[in-house]
Amino acid sequence: MKLDQLEGKGLIIHHWDADGISSTVLLLRKLDKNNIANTTPTLGNYYLTEEEITRCRGYDFIIILDMSLPMENIVKLKTQTKEIIIFDHHLGKIIPNVFHYNPIIKGEDPNRYPSTSWIINEYIKNPVNLYAVLGVVGDHEEKIKDNKLIWNHINTFSKENNLSFNDLLKMVYLLDSNYKLGDKTAVEETPWELLEIESPEEILENERWNDNLKLLEEEIESQISQPLEIKNGIIIKKMNTPYNIISTVTRKIAWSNGKPTVVVNTGFFKDSDQLYVRTTDKDMKPLIEKGKNLGFKCGGKKEVLGAIIPKDKTDLFLSDVISYLKS
Numbered sequence: 458m459k460l461d462q463l464e465g466k467g468l469i470i471h472h473w474d475a476d477g478i479s480s481t482v483l484l485l486r487k488l489d490k491n492n493i494a495n496t497t498p499t500l501g502n503y504y505l506t507e508e509e510i511t512r513c514r515g516y517d518f519i520i521i522l523d524m525s526l527p528m529e530n531i532v533k534l535k536t537q538t539k540e541i542i543i544f545d546h547h548l549g550k551i552i553p554n555v556f557h558y559n560p561i562i563k564g565e566d567p568n569r570y571p572s573t574s575w576i577i578n579e580y581i582k583n584p585v586n587l588y589a590v591l592g593v594v595g596d597h598e599e600k601i602k603d604n605k606l607i608w609n610h611i612n613t614f615s616k617e618n619n620l621s622f623n624d625l626l627k628m629v630y631l632l633d634s635n636y637k638l639g640d641k642t643a644v645e646e647t648p649w650e651l652l653e654i655e656s657p658e659e660i661l662e663n664e665r666w667n668d669n670l671k672l673l674e675e676e677i678e679s680q681i682s683q684p685l686e687i688k689n690g691i692i693i694k695k696m697n698t699p700y701n702i703i704s705t706v707t708r709k710i711a712w713s714n715g716k717p718t719v720v721v722n723t724g725f726f727k728d729s730d731q732l733y734v735r736t737t738d739k740d741m742k743p744l745i746e747k748g749k750n751l752g753f754k755c756g757g758k759k760e761v762l763g764a765i766i767p768k769d770k771t772d773l774f775l776s777d778v779i780s781y782l783k784s
C-alpha cells in the first residue's frame with residue numbers, strides 16, 4: 458500500500474487524543490490536502506454510530522488511525538468505499554479485506570511500537586520528529602522513561618531540540634485539552650492547525666489551548682476540594698461535570714487519601730454515566746469482566762476500571778463495585 462498513490466477523495470477517522478491527532482498530522486503531510494477530510498467519533502465512543510457511518514459516504518478511501526473500531530463498523534464502511542487503511546496499535550483481531558497495519562496484533566513487542574504516531578512515522582520512513590514523539594508521550598506519559606527501546610530516541614530528540622520532558626508533556630496536555638472539554642469540532646480542527654505550526658513554542662504558547670488547560674485545572678481542583686463521602690474505607694465521589702476529567706479526578710483523590718476510590722460522573726454523556734475506580738491493592742480484572750458481561754463498555758487494568766453505564770443501571774453496578782471492594 459503506497460500512501461502517495463491513493464486516488465480520489467479520502468477521509469481520516471482518528472482517535473481524539475494526542476496520538477490520534479499527531480498520527481493525522483503525519484499522514485496529512487503525505488496526502489493531497491485538497492482531497493482529504495478528517496473526523497473523530499463522538500467523544501468517548503470507541504465505535505461509529507449508524508448516522509456517523511452514513512456521513513462517511515462519498516469517499517474513495519478511508520484511513521482509520523489509532524482506533525480499534527468494531528468489525529461491524531469496518532464491514533459497513535467497506536460497502537461504501539473502495540479502500541480502507543488502518544494504522545493502529547490497540548489489541549484486537551486482524552480485519553480481512555482491508556489494509557490493516559497493526560504490528561501488535563501480529564504478535565510484535567508492544568514496547569517496540571508504543572503509539573500509532575510511531576508506527577506511521579516508521580512506515581513512511583520519516584526520521585524521528587515532534588509528532589512521532591508527541592503520540593508516544595501522550596499514550597505513556599512518564600512511563601515511557603522505562604521503555605528502554607524508545608526512551609533513548611525521545612531523549613535524544615528532546616536534547617537536540619532543547620525541549621524538556623515537561624515541555625513534551627505540556628504539549629500533550631494542550632492537545633488533549635479539546636477532547637477533555639468535550640469540544641469535538643476543536644479536536645477535528647487541531648491537525649490542520651498543527652500543519653501550519655513550525656515550532657514547538659507555537660504549541661506551548663497557543664492561547665486557546667492554554668485557556669482550555671486553565672479551565673480544566675480549575676474544574677479538577679474544585680471537584681477534588683469538595684467534602685468526600687467515605688464508607689467502609691471506600692471513597693465514593695459523585696460529580697456532574699461536562700468535562701472528561703474523571704480519570705484525573707479519581708487518581709488525585711485516590712493518591713492523596715490512599716484509599717480505594719469510586720467516581721461517578723453524570724455530566725459527560727446524555728444517556729450514560731461515567732464510572733471510574735482506582736484501587737490500592739485489589740485486582741480490578743474480575744470486575745471489568747463482570748461489567749462487560751453486564752453489557753457495559755468497560756475497560757481498564759489491574760488497579761483501574763473505567764465504565765460507561767446507562768443511567769438507569771448506574772446504582773446497581775455501583776453497589777456491585779462497592780461490595781467487590783469491601784470483600
Ligand SMILES: [Mn+2]
Nearest residue numbers: 476523573596
Ligand atoms: Mn494510541
